[in-house]
Amino acid sequence: MNSPTAQALPERGWINEKIFLGMPFWEYLRSLATPGNFVAGLIMAIGVPLIAYRFIFGLGAATNLSQTNPWGIWIGFDMLSGVALAAGGYSLATAVYIFGLKEYHPVVRPAVLTGFLGYLFAVLGLAADLGRPWNLPVPIFLSWGGPSVMFEIAWCVVLYLTVLGMEFLPPVFEWLGWPKARMWAVRMTIGLTVFGVMLSTLHQSSLGGLFLMAPTRLHPLWYSPFIPAYFFISSIAAGLSMVIVESALSHRAFQSRIDHHVNIDKLALGLARGASIVLFAYFFIKLQGVADGGRWSLLNTGYGYWFLLEMLGFILLPSMLFAYGARNSRITLVRWTAAWTVLGIIVNRLNVSVIAMNWNVPDRYIPSWMEVMVSITLVTIGISTFRWIVNRMPVLRELPEYHES
Amino acid sequence: MNLNRRTFFKVAGAAGAVALGPAKTATASTSDAVVNAGRRGVLVDATKCIGCRACEAACSETNALPGPAMLDDAAVFAKPRTMDTRTYTVVNRANTTGAAAPARFVKRQCMHCVEPACASACLVRALDKTPTGPVVYHKDRCLGCRYCMVACPFSVPKYEYESALPFVKKCTFCADRQAKGEAPACTAVCPSGALTFGKRDDLLEMARERLYAKDSGYVRHIYGEHEVGGTSWMYLTDIPFEKLGLPADLGTYAYSSLTQASLAAVPFVLTLWPPLLMGIYSFSKRRNDIEAHGTDRQQEARHE
Numbered sequence: 177m178n179s180p181t182a183q184a185l186p187e188r189g190w191i192n193e194k195i196f197l198g199m200p201f202w203e204y205l206r207s208l209a210t211p212g213n214f215v216a217g218l219i220m221a222i223g224v225p226l227i228a229y230r231f232i233f234g235l236g237a238a239t240n241l242s243q244t245n246p247w248g249i250w251i252g253f254d255m256l257s258g259v260a261l262a263a264g265g266y267s268l269a270t271a272v273y274i275f276g277l278k279e280y281h282p283v284v285r286p287a288v289l290t291g292f293l294g295y296l297f298a299v300l301g302l303a304a305d306l307g308r309p310w311n312l313p314v315p316i317f318l319s320w321g322g323p324s325v326m327f328e329i330a331w332c333v334v335l336y337l338t339v340l341g342m343e344f345l346p347p348v349f350e351w352l353g354w355p356k357a358r359m360w361a362v363r364m365t366i367g368l369t370v371f372g373v374m375l376s377t378l379h380q381s382s383l384g385g386l387f388l389m390a391p392t393r394l395h396p397l398w399y400s401p402f403i404p405a406y407f408f409i410s411s412i413a414a415g416l417s418m419v420i421v422e423s424a425l426s427h428r429a430f431q432s433r434i435d436h437h438v439n440i441d442k443l444a445l446g447l448a449r450g451a452s453i454v455l456f457a458y459f460f461i462k463l464q465g466v467a468d469g470g471r472w473s474l475l476n477t478g479y480g481y482w483f484l485l486e487m488l489g490f491i492l493l494p495s496m497l498f499a500y501g502a503r504n505s506r507i508t509l510v511r512w513t514a515a516w517t518v519l520g521i522i523v524n525r526l527n528v529s530v531i532a533m534n535w536n537v538p539d540r541y542i543p544s545w546m547e548v549m550v551s552i553t554l555v556t557i558g559i560s561t562f563r564w565i566v567n568r569m570p571v572l573r574e575l576p577e578y579h580e581s
Numbered sequence: 582m583n584l585n586r587r588t589f590f591k592v593a594g595a596a597g598a599v600a601l602g603p604a605k606t607a608t609a610s611t612s613d614a615v616v617n618a619g620r621r622g623v624l625v626d627a628t629k630c631i632g633c634r635a636c637e638a639a640c641s642e643t644n645a646l647p648g649p650a651m652l653d654d655a656a657v658f659a660k661p662r663t664m665d666t667r668t669y670t671v672v673n674r675a676n677t678t679g680a681a682a683p684a685r686f687v688k689r690q691c692m693h694c695v696e697p698a699c700a701s702a703c704l705v706r707a708l709d710k711t712p713t714g715p716v717v718y719h720k721d722r723c724l725g726c727r728y729c730m731v732a733c734p735f736s737v738p739k740y741e742y743e744s745a746l747p748f749v750k751k752c753t754f755c756a757d758r759q760a761k762g763e764a765p766a767c768t769a770v771c772p773s774g775a776l777t778f779g780k781r782d783d784l785l786e787m788a789r790e791r792l793y794a795k796d797s798g799y800v801r802h803i804y805g806e807h808e809v810g811g812t813s814w815m816y817l818t819d820i821p822f823e824k825l826g827l828p829a830d831l832g833t834y835a836y837s838s839l840t841q842a843s844l845a846a847v848p849f850v851l852t853l854w855p856p857l858l859m860g861i862y863s864f865s866k867r868r869n870d871i872e873a874h875g876t877d878r879q880q881e882a883r884h885e
Contacts, residue, residue, distance in 0.1 A: 234743030246727035276865025307725020327704035385843040389732040
């Protein structure tokens with residue numbers, strides 16, 4: 177029964193059980209030698225030293241940022257897109273705990289975990305982008321810039337990261353086998369959800385509100401007084417789509433971890449219905465912005481065609497496809513549409529922060545390979561962390577002893 | 582049911598307390614005459630500037646920056662320069678063409694706006710407006726987010742990208758010299774009378790006198806009187822302002838007003854969301870209870 181290596185370690189100890197998935201250490205190490213882990217390891221082996229390089233030699237050495245273009249993909253992709261795509265946490269928690277749509281309960285935990293990790297790595301990406309990240313406590317404790325949108329975002333993100341962490345405590349305590357602590361954590365659910373919605377409303381919209389200060393820099397088709405509303409509404413579509421994509425991938429990747437009684441397809445169709453409506457509303461308020469600003473003539477320009485592609489290809493089209501897919505139970509179509517919507521949200525955030533920014537200036541920004549590599553690395557570490565947690569904690573299924581009616 | 586209501590008030594009450602706490606106040610109205618009286622500024626008369634760049638040299642000296650390159654070389658005007666982390670002010674030749682066109686020069690530096698976009702963008706008040714005019718930089722607070730660079734309509738703040746310990750760099754309006762009662766270094770050395778340092782109100786009066794003098798030839802506009810809510814540095818010229826390289830499309834509103842509506846929504850979200858969401862929660866909980874156990878009356882009937 178016992179292999180010689182296993183005897184060398186405390187047999188079936190806490191660490192083996194909780195960390196090494198019940199395997200002896202060497203067996204666990206061998207189990208890590210998969211092609212996926214190899215690729216992830218390779219990416220990190222390149223990316224982590226690049227982050228060190230950026231901190232030793234400065235932003236100028238690692239990035240293509242300039243005096244004209246102070247914000248690049250670490251803001252546009254890591255921060256703005258990361259936070260938008262992490263919106264599934266508050267969207268699903270609201271649906272289940274506030275609106276009482278209990279059938280979506282099986283996807284709340286993965287959505288909250290995706291949200292928590294999304295924010296965590298958005299903040300890490302931001303820390304790489306900030307010139308003096310060690311001053312991050314300053315806006316919280318030392319010097320308050322009240323009239324700044326950025327100040328509101330800093331507070332909301334710090335608080336919401338804490339809220340997401342606390343919302344994820346029940347599965348952590350179940351994993352640790354602490355039923356009393358878990359009970360207290362579960363009791364906080366409603367309060368945390370309400371607080372989370374408040375914070376999300378504020379900072380999802382305020383991330384758009386940042387660009388209100390750039391009326392002469394941001395292309396008029398993207399600049400609008402409604403930009404906070406655009407960011408907020410599109411974050412809901414982003415969050416729902418991300419949950420569809422993430423649950424589909426999880427059910428492929430973690431066959432042994434899922435609850436086979438849950439009909440994940442049915443849930444995806446329901447989420448698609450919601451995403452369709454949200455995208456449709458988003459399309460119309462974006463159109464309203466064009467009409468309100470009298471920007472119709474700008475549509476017949478290079479930037480106009482790009483704007484139309486975003487509007488029609490990444491907002492209206494997925495809205496229609498979601499509606500069609502949900503109505504006719506086309507689950508594959510719904511999943512690909514969700515992936516397309518996720519891409520569309522990233523395109524939108526990059527448009528606002530990078531592509532349509534400084535559109536009238538000859539000095540254009542194109543990210544350096546190091547910037548791209550660091551972003552890829554952060555995503556890889558995020559996915560790896562997600563896998564690590566899902567393989568250990570009850571995220572994709574409920575433990576029978578904690579099943580609530 | 583009882584517990585339900587208690588939870589409701591607990592959450593709603595806590596949220597209300599948050600909303601009442603650090604309420605955000607917009608920057609106070611600046612039309613106050615008392616405030617205006619103490620405010621300093623500089624009037625730049627482009628018709629008087631001879632392009633000697635003594636102001637650049639003085640700026641470099643007082644800020645311990647490397648001296649301006651090509652100081653006595655007219656080739657420096659071949660194309661317009663911008664400020665950078667080691668150059669807080671530049672003199673450019675205006676884009677005038679034709680043999681008869683007069684040579685016009687323009688000094689550029691931080692405009693020290695009356696309601697600065699950079700200061701209202703800064704989340705730690707590292708960039709801060711002082712009552713007498715200068716927009717100063719508290720470098721120890723700076724996070725390096727570079728939002729000031731995105732916000733500034735004049736592209737003034739510059740960033741030390743090459744440094745691992747970077748700061749934002751820009752003209753200080755010689756705030757320390759002003760505190761000692763001295764004029765900013767650049768205005769003190771200007772030999773041609775192109776730069777006049779003084780109280781902003783007095784400078785506006787002086788500017789109007791020059792504009793409306795008979796056959797003055799000036800463009801009838803004081804650039805900076807109203808642009809982005811007013812600036813400490815103001816310009817007069819006899820050629821179109823765009824040719825001086827000053828942005829023409831800025832409007833007369835302060836940039837801080839652009840985000841006011843967005844920030845004004847904060848207290849509403851903080852106070853209205855909790856009762857609304859808790860109300861919806863109560864409804865949905867009741868609905869699910871009835872689905873699971875039937876209505877109160879049905880339950881009572883069952884117990885009897």
